[in-house]
Amino acid sequence: MTSTLPRVFTSDIKTHIGQQVRLLGWMHRLRAMGGVNFLLLRDRSGVAQAVLNADEVKVLEGMLAETVLELVGTVVASAQAPGGVELTQCSITVITPVTEATPFELYKKNIKATLPVFLDHAVVGHRALEKRAVLKLASGVMAGFRQTLNDHHFTEIQTPKLVGSATESGANVFPVEYFGRTAYLAQSPQFYKQIMVGVFERVFEVGPVFRAEPHATTRHINQYVSLDVEFGFIHDHFDVMSMATNVVRGILNHLAQHYQTELVLLEAEMPALPESIPWIYFPTAQQMLHDQFGVKDALGEPDLAPEHERILGEWAKKEYNSDFLFVTGYPMVKRPFYTHANPDDPKHSNSFDLLFRGLELITGGQRLHRYEDYVAAAQRFKYSLDAFAEYFEAFKYGMPPHGGFAIGMERFLTQLLCLDNVRQATLFPRDIHRLTP
Amino acid sequence: MTSTLPRVFTSDIKTHIGQQVRLLGWMHRLRAMGGVNFLLLRDRSGVAQAVLNADEVKVLEGMLAETVLELVGTVVASAQAPGGVELTQCSITVITPVTEATPFELYKKNIKATLPVFLDHAVVGHRALEKRAVLKLASGVMAGFRQTLNDHHFTEIQTPKLVGSATESGANVFPVEYFGRTAYLAQSPQFYKQIMVGVFERVFEVGPVFRAEPHATTRHINQYVSLDVEFGFIHDHFDVMSMATNVVRGILNHLAQHYQTELVLLEAEMPALPESIPWIYFPTAQQMLHDQFGVKDALGEPDLAPEHERILGEWAKKEYNSDFLFVTGYPMVKRPFYTHANPDDPKHSNSFDLLFRGLELITGGQRLHRYEDYVAAAQRFKYSLDAFAEYFEAFKYGMPPHGGFAIGMERFLTQLLCLDNVRQATLFPRDIHRLTP
Numbered sequence: 001m002t003s004t005l006p007r008v009f010t011s012d013i014k015t016h017i018g019q020q021v022r023l024l025g026w027m028h029r030l031r032a033m034g035g036v037n038f039l040l041l042r043d044r045s046g047v048a049q050a051v052l053n054a055d056e057v058k059v060l061e062g063m064l065a066e067t068v069l070e071l072v073g074t075v076v077a078s079a080q081a082p083g084g085v086e087l088t089q090c091s092i093t094v095i096t097p098v099t100e101a102t103p104f105e106l107y108k109k110n111i112k113a114t115l116p117v118f119l120d121h122a123v124v125g126h127r128a129l130e131k132r133a134v135l136k137l138a139s140g141v142m143a144g145f146r147q148t149l150n151d152h153h154f155t156e157i158q159t160p161k162l163v164g165s166a167t168e169s170g171a172n173v174f175p176v177e178y179f180g181r182t183a184y185l186a187q188s189p190q191f192y193k194q195i196m197v198g199v200f201e202r203v204f205e206v207g208p209v210f211r212a213e214p215h216a217t218t219r220h221i222n223q224y225v226s227l228d229v230e231f232g233f234i235h236d237h238f239d240v241m242s243m244a245t246n247v248v249r250g251i252l253n254h255l256a257q258h259y260q261t262e263l264v265l266l267e268a269e270m271p272a273l274p275e276s277i278p279w280i281y282f283p284t285a286q287q288m289l290h291d292q293f294g295v296k297d298a299l300g301e302p303d304l305a306p307e308h309e310r311i312l313g314e315w316a317k318k319e320y321n322s323d324f325l326f327v328t329g330y331p332m333v334k335r336p337f338y339t340h341a342n343p344d345d346p347k348h349s350n351s352f353d354l355l356f357r358g359l360e361l362i363t364g365g366q367r368l369h370r371y372e373d374y375v376a377a378a379q380r381f382k383y384s385l386d387a388f389a390e391y392f393e394a395f396k397y398g399m400p401p402h403g404g405f406a407i408g409m410e411r412f413l414t415q416l417l418c419l420d421n422v423r424q425a426t427l428f429p430r431d432i433h434r435l436t437p
Numbered sequence: 438m439t440s441t442l443p444r445v446f447t448s449d450i451k452t453h454i455g456q457q458v459r460l461l462g463w464m465h466r467l468r469a470m471g472g473v474n475f476l477l478l479r480d481r482s483g484v485a486q487a488v489l490n491a492d493e494v495k496v497l498e499g500m501l502a503e504t505v506l507e508l509v510g511t512v513v514a515s516a517q518a519p520g521g522v523e524l525t526q527c528s529i530t531v532i533t534p535v536t537e538a539t540p541f542e543l544y545k546k547n548i549k550a551t552l553p554v555f556l557d558h559a560v561v562g563h564r565a566l567e568k569r570a571v572l573k574l575a576s577g578v579m580a581g582f583r584q585t586l587n588d589h590h591f592t593e594i595q596t597p598k599l600v601g602s603a604t605e606s607g608a609n610v611f612p613v614e615y616f617g618r619t620a621y622l623a624q625s626p627q628f629y630k631q632i633m634v635g636v637f638e639r640v641f642e643v644g645p646v647f648r649a650e651p652h653a654t655t656r657h658i659n660q661y662v663s664l665d666v667e668f669g670f671i672h673d674h675f676d677v678m679s680m681a682t683n684v685v686r687g688i689l690n691h692l693a694q695h696y697q698t699e700l701v702l703l704e705a706e707m708p709a710l711p712e713s714i715p716w717i718y719f720p721t722a723q724q725m726l727h728d729q730f731g732v733k734d735a736l737g738e739p740d741l742a743p744e745h746e747r748i749l750g751e752w753a754k755k756e757y758n759s760d761f762l763f764v765t766g767y768p769m770v771k772r773p774f775y776t777h778a779n780p781d782d783p784k785h786s787n788s789f790d791l792l793f794r795g796l797e798l799i800t801g802g803q804r805l806h807r808y809e810d811y812v813a814a815a816q817r818f819k820y821s822l823d824a825f826a827e828y829f830e831a832f833k834y835g836m837p838p839h840g841g842f843a844i845g846m847e848r849f850l851t852q853l854l855c856l857d858n859v860r861q862a863t864l865f866p867r868d869i870h871r872l873t874p
Contacts, residue, residue: 007670024670026635026835044590044638066835096806098835123632123831132636139593146580153481156576158662158846160865161598161645162611162622164873174599175614176622179651179869185599185613192865195560195874198463199569201481207644208598214616225595233444233461369533390874394560398463398503398535409595428597428629432616436601437632437827 003072011045014085016075023048023087024095026127027067029107030060039090040107041071046261047129050087059092065106066124068096115421122428123437133262134413134425138225140259141251141409142206145227148250152243154231155200158207159192161185165387172212174222185210188406190338193230194367195394197402202231206409216432218421219359221410223430229364230404237340237350237366240403241326244354244362245277247407248324255416268417271323271357278316279326282348285312302331306359313358324361328352337381338374340366340403350403356415364405371395440509440530448482451522453512458524460485461532463564464504466544467497476527477544478508483698484566486515487524496529502543503561505533552858559865560874570699571850571862575662577696578688578846579643582664585687589680591668592637595644596629598622602824609649611659622647625843627775630667631804632831634839639668643846653869655858656796658847660867666801667841674777674787674803677840678763681791681799682714684844685761692853705854708760708794715753716763719785722749739768743796750795761798765789774818775811777803777840787840793852801842808832 005022013021025043037052039060050073052060060067073087103121104113106128111118118125126132146156162176162183174185189205196203209226229247234240252273255263263270280288285308289298293311304312304327316325329348332341340350351365368374374392378385385392413425423429428437442459450458462480474489476497487510489497497504510524540558541550543565548555555562563569583593599620603610611622626642633640646663666684671677689710692700700707717725722745726735730748741749741764753762766785769778777787788802805811811829815822822829850862860866865874 024837044592068835068837095837096835098833100833102834120827121830123828124635124834126633126636127834135594135636136592138595142593142595143583143587146583150580155481155573156579157572157864158575158579158643158645160660160867162647162660162867162872174620177612177614178872179649181872183611183872196563196864198561199563199572206595208595210599212616223597223599390557391560393558393874396535396537397539397561397564398505398533400461400505400532427594427633430597430599435599435615435618435620437830 003070005072009045010041010043010048013048013075013087014083017077017085018075020072020074021087023069023071023073025069025071027060027063027065027069027098029065030057030063032057039071039092041069042127042129047082048085048087049081049083050090052090052092056090056092059094062097062099063094064098064101066102066127067094067098069093070095115423119423119429119434120437126427130266133265134417134419135427136262137255137259137266137417138409138413138425138427140255140262141412142225142227143258144251144254145206145247145407146204147254148247149202149204149229151250152202152246154202154204154229155196157189157193157196157200157203157205159186159189159196159205161208161210174210174212185212187211188226189228190336191388191391193228193404194338194399194402195391197230197232198394198397198399201233201400204229214432218423219411219414221422221426221429221431224411224422224426225409227407227409227412228404229406230402232400232402234366234401234403236401237328237352237364237403240364240366240405241277241279241328241352241354244364244405248277248354248362249273251412266417271416272317272321273324274320274322277324277326277354278320278322279328279352280312282327282329282331285327288315302334304353309355309360310358313355316355323357325355326352327355335365337377337383338367340368352405354405356412357418359411359415361412361415362405362407364403366401366403369395369399369401440507442509446482447478447480447485450485450512450524451520454514454522455512457509457511460506460508460510460524462506462508464497464500464502464506464535466502467494467500469494476508476529478506479564479566484519485522485524486518486520487527489527489529493527493529496531499534499536500531501535501538503539503564504531504535506530507532552860556860556866556871557874563864567703570702571854571856572864573699574692574696574703574854575846575850575862575864577692577699578849579662579664580695581688581691582643582684582844583641584691585684586639586641586666588687589639589683591639591641591666592633594626594630594633594637594640594642596623596626596633596642598645598647611647611649622649624648625663626665627773628825628828630665630841631775631836631839632828634667634669635831635834635836638670638837641666651869655860656848656851658859658863658866658868661848661859661863662846664844664846664849665841666843667839669837669839671803671838671840673838674765674789674801674840677801677803677842678714678716678765678789678791681801681842685714685791685799686710688849703854708853709754709758710761711757711759714761714763714791715757715759716765716789717749719764719766719768722764725752739771741790746792746797747795750792753792760794762792763789764792772802774814774820775804777805789842791842793849794855796848796852798849798852799842799844801840803838803840806832806836806838
């Protein structure tokens with residue numbers, strides 16, 4: 001770097017018209033058009049256009065896209081230029097030259113690469129403006145999540161990802177060789193967040209979880225970021241649903257407030273979120289699917305099929321102008337053993353799913369909080385009490401009625417931005433076929 | 438829960454003198470003293486004392502510490518009571534009874550349990566006021582870290598924890614059975630954060646890292662929370678040290694501003710942090726250890742021993758009134774292969790350690806940024822280029838000069854609070870002997 005001028009960002013040059021400025025960034029694109037050369041320079045804030053004459057462009061001879069540059073030039077207003085300003089009288093210094101062509105052209109709005117090819121080269125592909133906007137929104141989702149929970153007096157925790165036994169069920173865990181023993185990667189911070197309700201009453205965690213599900217779908221990856229919440233002194237799952245609503249609203253407001261550039265670039269349609277999200281009881285939902293929507297196989301099943309969720313999502317949109325719908329009271333047989341039953345209808349649970357545009361986004365509910373209920377539930381599910389003894393100890397010593405929920409961050413982004421595949425909302429996805437980059 | 442009064446927290450009752458209030462929480466301690474009973478009720482905000490007569494205490498017969506309670510009582514000023522207020526005319530409802538004694542008494546300031554016994558029962562032990570204060574400060578360290586980096590326009594990322602090959606070196610990684618292949622747990626987000634400098638210029642991550650080091654020391658655990666930073670367009674490692682100073686100051690200021698209760702409870706002495714942290718070049722430090730402090734084996738070694746770090750820490754405190762000291766220019770042979778050499782002294786690196794009270798807290802430095810330098814370094818270190826090909830691709834396509842650093846969160850807390858063992862600053866530590874709870 002050669003100039004002593006302070007760095008100016010591309011997003012700020014419009015406030016420097018008539019001045020000489022110094023930019024740092026990447027050669028996004030270089031086009032020669034009838035003796036004039038147009039350079040698009042990309043930095044973390046955006047893209048600026050520079051107009052280079054034959055002399056000025058010479059230093060870029062043989063340099064390909066993504067070359068790192070320092071550019072000193074004068075800002076002038078220009079009606080044709082993107083953003084209404086461009087740079088002229090430019091002097092360029094190459095900081096890091098690039099002499100190999102990128103695997104696909106990064107400046108194009110629709111990158112010409114299949115998803116697998118893109119993911120193979122995501123280390124450079126994420127530099128494309130639309131791709132990085134998605135990942136920027138991911139940081140906004142996390143920030144909005146934390147902000148909302150801090151406002152509600154939650155405490156952040158970080159829990160072990162290596163555990164001695166599977167938390168949810170024996171299947172679908174990754175075994176780890178741990179000093180001559182077998183450990184497992186945590187499928188969720190479920191027990192830990194419950195235990196910490198005994199300490200802080202209200203806790204949240206943002207962290208990776210691992211699911212060894214051996215199927216490749218557009219909705220599943222094997223490591224994802226789980227936004228976890230748990231809190232005590234609730235009446236029932238409706239308190240949990242109310243907090244989940246706060247969190248979803250908090251995230252969306254945070255994005256709308258701080259990430260307009262990215263939302264506009266991605267043409268995101270912000271979802272309809274009423275003051276109070278509508279809810280429907282699971283048996284009622286099944287009955288309605290059968291009676292009103294002619295779904296023949298809706299009744300009697302212990303869960304909703306993706307197609308059922310889609311229909312319910314459309315119904316909520318039409319009936320309540322809501323892109324969100326809570327389904328409550330899932331059958332106990334389909335919920336994990338720590339789920340609290342509905343006292344008035346014990347075959348159904350005090351649990352819920354939140355559908356977002358017809359896809360399950362959040363799962364949550366009220367948990368058991370008495371030690372003896374855990375012992376009974378573990379026996380009913382034929383779990384070894386020994387495996388859980390050290391966790392169940394927390395319930396011996398006074399846990400308040402509590403509940404919580406978890407949001408899959410990548411799935412939230414996928415639904416928000418109407419992406420085709422959850423892999424498009426992940427930095428470097430892990431699945432049955434993919435372990436690099 | 439029976440009363441319809443809104444909940445009041447123990448920390449707020451002093452503003453309700455003369456009023457009837459409703460508290461929720463845990464029986465922290467119950468003492469009978471000459472016909473009068475003193476109940477300490479703990480909630481997430483603190484502890485309040487209630488004075489119960491023989492009738493009022495009856496409901497607590499057989500109930501042990503940690504019983505979950507609702508208490509409705511009247512707040513009165515009382516010179517002898519902790520905080521100057523207490524509750525009288527109480528009506529108590531048991532929410533969750535406890536009939537088994539806790540493994541050790543939680544109300545005592547110094548818990549009478551060895552560290553292993555405490556850790557075995559940490560699921561309940563963390564409820565002790567001093568223990569939970571440490572974990573509360575952990576949440577403050579993370580919040581202060583993020584706040585500082587957001588203020589400096591960094592973007593948060595979440596990177597894969599399952600990787601196809603070891604990032605730092607072949608040793609000390611945990612193998613994972615991954616769909617018939619072997620994956621490894623990430624030792625650090627090193628390559629990922631560097632790659633993302635090409636996307637966002639400035640990135641940070643808060644997340645777990647895994648080190649399969651098979652030794653049990655008071656300073657090491659096998660999973661810890663790494664606070665990672667990486668950014669581009671630097672001149673050299675002094676820019677990185679300057680950002681590290683901002684981050685340390687930001688965290689300490691955040692704690693001082695928002696966590697006074699915990700800092701006072703733990704009698705934390707805030708460290709001396711001068712406007713600019715002093716630094717010493719590695720060869721100079723060795724010479725000084727030898728000449729000035731009579732350390733016979735100081736010269737010629739490629740690293741500093743813990744004892745050397747301790748002496749340097751004391752020197753910095755005495756000489757500069759600083760609890761922090763940068764040591765720069767560690768020999769290249771002891772630094773990872775991606776380390777940038779000192780152009781004027783190529784056997785030494787543009788890297789640094791930050792000592793905090795004589796213990797290494799942060800490691801960082803400038804990294805290589807040219808593709809050909811990575812190829813050469815990998816060959817010098819006899820690494821397989823194939824294993825890293827997909828990561829090195831990012832360097833083919835233009836990376837600016839960049840650097841970064843990482844802070845071990847638990848170690849930061851350990852040094853800040855002068856704890857004996859890093860396990861005291863961890864929720865549920867993982868080590869060679871411990872995989873639960």
